[in-house]
Amino acid sequence: xxxxxxxxxxxxxxxxxxxxxxxxxxxxxxxxxxxxxxxxxxxxxxxxxxxxxxxxxxxxxxxxxxxxxxxxxxxxxxxxxxxxxxxxxxxxxxxxxxxxxxxxxxxxxxxxxxxxxxxxxxxxxxxxxxxxxxxxxxxxxxxxxxxxxxxxxxxxxxxxxxxxxxxxxxxxxxxxxxxxxxxxxxxxxxxxxxxxxxxxxxxxxxxxxxxxxxxxxxxxxxxxxxxxxxxxxxxxxxxxxxxxxxxxxxxxxxxxxxxxxxxxxxxxxxxxxxxxxxxxxxxxxxxxxxxxxxxxxxxxxxxxxxxxxxxxxxxxxxxxxxxxxxxxxxxxxxxxxxxxxxxxxxxxxxxxxxxxxxxxxxx
Numbered sequence: 001x002x003x004x005x006x007x008x009x010x011x012x013x014x015x016x017x018x019x020x021x022x023x024x025x026x027x028x029x030x031x032x033x034x035x036x037x038x039x040x041x042x043x044x045x046x047x048x049x050x051x052x053x054x055x056x057x058x059x060x061x062x063x064x065x066x067x068x069x070x071x072x073x074x075x076x077x078x079x080x081x082x083x084x085x086x087x088x089x090x091x092x093x094x095x096x097x098x099x100x101x102x103x104x105x106x107x108x109x110x111x112x113x114x115x116x117x118x119x120x121x122x123x124x125x126x127x128x129x130x131x132x133x134x135x136x137x138x139x140x141x142x143x144x145x146x147x148x149x150x151x152x153x154x155x156x157x158x159x160x161x162x163x164x165x166x167x168x169x170x171x172x173x174x175x176x177x178x179x180x181x182x183x184x185x186x187x188x189x190x191x192x193x194x195x196x197x198x199x200x201x202x203x204x205x206x207x208x209x210x211x212x213x214x215x216x217x218x219x220x221x222x223x224x225x226x227x228x229x230x231x232x233x234x235x236x237x238x239x240x241x242x243x244x245x246x247x248x249x250x251x252x253x254x255x256x257x258x259x260x261x262x263x264x265x266x267x268x269x270x271x272x273x274x275x276x277x278x279x280x281x282x283x284x285x286x287x288x289x290x291x292x293x294x295x296x297x298x299x300x301x302x303x304x305x306x307x308x309x310x311x312x313x314x315x316x317x318x319x320x321x322x323x324x325x326x327x328x329x330x331x332x333x334x335x336x337x338x339x340x341x342x343x344x345x346x347x348x349x350x351x352x353x354x355x356x357x358x359x360x361x362x363x
Contacts, residue, residue, distance in 0.1 A: 001028040002361060003086035005077070007036030007061075007097030010284045012046040013265055014116065015092050017171035017349035019052060025353060027361055030056040030084050034073050034097040045264040050176070056084070066096060066127070073100035081108060088113055088141075088360040092168075094132035094304075106138040111360050115352065116167060117142035118149025119283075119304040125204070132304075141359065143352055145343050146307055161359075165351040166344020169287045174346045177269050177292065185270035189258060194228045194276050201235040202281040204318075205299060209245040214320040215299070216242075216251060219279070221322045222329075223256035230256060230279070231271055233263045277329060286314055291341045295332040297325070307342035 002022055004015050015031075022029040033055035047054060059076040061069050077100065081089075089105040091098040092115040105112045114135055121129055136142065136158060144150045145167035153162055198219065206212050223230045234242070242248040251257060263271075269288070272278055278289040278296040283305055289296035290308045298308075301318035308314035312335060315328050353361075 001030060001084055001086050002088055002090060002356065003030050003032055003081070003084050004090045004092075005032045005034065005097055005101035006092065007034035007073075008095050009046050009265075010282075011092045011095060011097065012050065012052070013172050013284070014168045015090065016046075016050040016052055017168045017175075018090065018115065018352050021349040021353045023053075025357075027353070027357070030086075032056065032077070032080050032084075032101075033058040034100065035060040035062055036069070036073075036095060036097050049264050049266050050172075069096055070100050073097065074104045077101060077104040078108070081105065081110060086110055088356060090115055091135060091139075092116055094119065094128035094135070096127075096131065098135050099131040102135040102138050111140040112138060113141040113143065113352075113356065113360075114139035115143045116145060117162075118144045118153045120149075120152050121302045121304040123302050126202075129304075141355065143348075143355075145348075148307060163351070163355055165355070166346075166348035167287065168348045168352075169284065170291055170341060170344045170346045171349050172265075173269065173288050173291045176266060177273060180266040180269040181273065183266060183270055185267045186274060189231060189260065189271070191229065191231065191258065191274075194226070195231050195258070196223070196226075196228055196277040196279050197271050197275040198230050198232045198279045199235070199282050199285055200232075200280070200299060201238050202300065205281050206238045206241045209241075209247075211320075212241055212245055213247055216247060218320050218322045218325060220254055220256045222325055225322070225326065226329075228256075228276065229258050231258045231260070231275070233260045233268070233271075235262060277332070287343060290314060290339070291343065293337040293339065295329075295335070295337070297328060297332065311339040311342055313337075313339045 006012055006015055019029055035058050057080055061072040088111045090113040091101040102112045140161050142162045144164045150162055150164050272294055273292045275294055278294050281299045286296055286298055286305045286308045290313045296314040298316050317328055
């Protein structure tokens, strides 16, 4: 049996093609949900939209301080592994669920497959950097999106079990984008003019009140100058910081923004594909914007997806000066939208299952 551990919506999206491909081939597969995200808007809707089986078990760890959360995950995973007796455990990306799943499986001798392995930002202030590096050191199989990640792993002396397979984000985006285009997302959001799509939730942008206020002010001035709206699905973590900082009430009536609760994957794809620009601090949206050929400004000083910058569809900006942002966006908007995606051809899930069947799984 293949056991897939996940706990957040990016993990649901990126493991979905692998789960569905395993099912198509008759391979027993069980999803263990850690409960790291537990709001229906952050994960429940994704299972329904992506046609995934419901989790076989939900560990329901919820929102705890990081050490207690990791401890609770590892403790409950022990019992889950005893129940399912997996031949291999798959984790994806760089969340606390990834680290807990990789450590728990490794400690009791279950092979670990790391999907989207080898990404590095070299920014150890990001909690995700430690998660992906540590998971990499205990994984048995490393499924890298591109040769960049293979070389990073080689530099860390990890050379066994490394495979360049592409990224399942391409599989998902290409398939579900066709469904998303036929929906009524833009009309439901009341969008009648050019807009940028904004997502923002990283601690570096939202945890310090002064920085958060400066970001909102910069983006508001940017939208007003352009004559655009900024469509902003607000992450619960970000909303809590906006409320605590006394910024929420003014933002809610700011005419430059269209605010919403977190949205499903199909709505997110539809909003990205019709946007003039994506503004984000999310890793996944950098990839999706690149695949959909929508210009992206990443609101960070670094990225673990440097291929998007090299391809020409993404630029980094960690400042708060609206004129600097305007200049970057001007340069992005005049570029032809003809860059190619470095993340594969949409066949990643098939390659992953092929390798798993050759190494650890049999029907």
